[in-house]
Amino acid sequence: MPLGALRPSPLVEQATQHLRDQITDGQWPVGTKLPAETALAKTLGVGRSTVREALRALAGAGLLQARQGAGVFVIATEPEEDWATRLRHAAVTDIYEVRMLIEVQAARLSAQRRTKVDLAAMRTALDARRDAAAGEDAAFVDADIALHAAVVAGAHNPVLTDLFVEFTPALRNGLIDLLDILDLRAHEPNHGDEAHEALVRAIERGDADTASSTLQAELEQTLARLQRL
Template identity: 70%
Template structure:
């Protein structure tokens, strides 16, 4: 099978794309052993090192697997979805259930680990949320999420912070939809202020139990509203 020689630009990316097209297009079915590195290099018009890097990329995408002494085999015809893609495609209620697990723990850690600078940041984020009550829905939702980001940051766990950052784009879009659909701010432009104030106070006071409870209650209310849509 001739795959066609490649143009001289990022050769690894081109080789990866060309091989991926063959796999996803059905040229090589699941269970098929790919041609050797030499044969692939000749077909693509590149060096063996380029082919090797391309195969590593395909293995990372979950399409192929190297078996020692046997070669490289196709194990799937569609690439494995990354975390961000899964979040974008997931039901918002599922995302919220996971968010509760992550963020309630983060709030409790924040209460135990917060510094004076963290407390200042939390107070500022709460003030920003209150100020945004006079703005449009998009600004209010952004300010709401900024407060939650500050809570997670106060936990001083970079893994938690990175994980929550992945949630932010999905949360921002879906929460804005909810606020607009349910007209949540029509009667109270600063919807949820009491619960958020209680969360900030609990973290500032170092009360992990109260911080977890305040956040859990708030997220459960939001989840219930999302389930009603």
């Protein structure tokens, strides 16, 4: 695709897209040295500062690399996916396996570190989960995730909390699909209530071993169902 003069605005975004197209379309294969900023600016009809910003954006996407004294080179023809994008594309079973690693440890820490405020939040979330059992699958999943989020919050580790938040959108979609495909709530609208009650009670007692083993068993059961889909 040949380069051409750009419209006035937004110049950086347009310049970035034009250069990206040259790379992803194979016009500039891996290893190619790009023309100098001055030449690119003239071809695109923009200033050198605009070209510089576009090149910086493409370097950030993993497509280009500036080499001191040599120029700017193409190092990939497909942009790197950020973490959120990779999660959206990941298999729900892969997400669930990592979820287990995060949440089982979070449950153990929560039993050791939870405050009265944390315990109240878990009880409130457990009650909300029970109330949601009378509703649609999406509402029930949202209430279930809220309870698990309260358990993770009780660990008082911001990194664990952030990781759980990152997983939530993909996890939510997978759980809704699971309930729909297997119709798990047809005969048990409040599916998994006993296990969740046991989890909260263990955290209330400060029993880290039981809290982690209870959650491990509950998540393994769900993962086994997902792997059979």
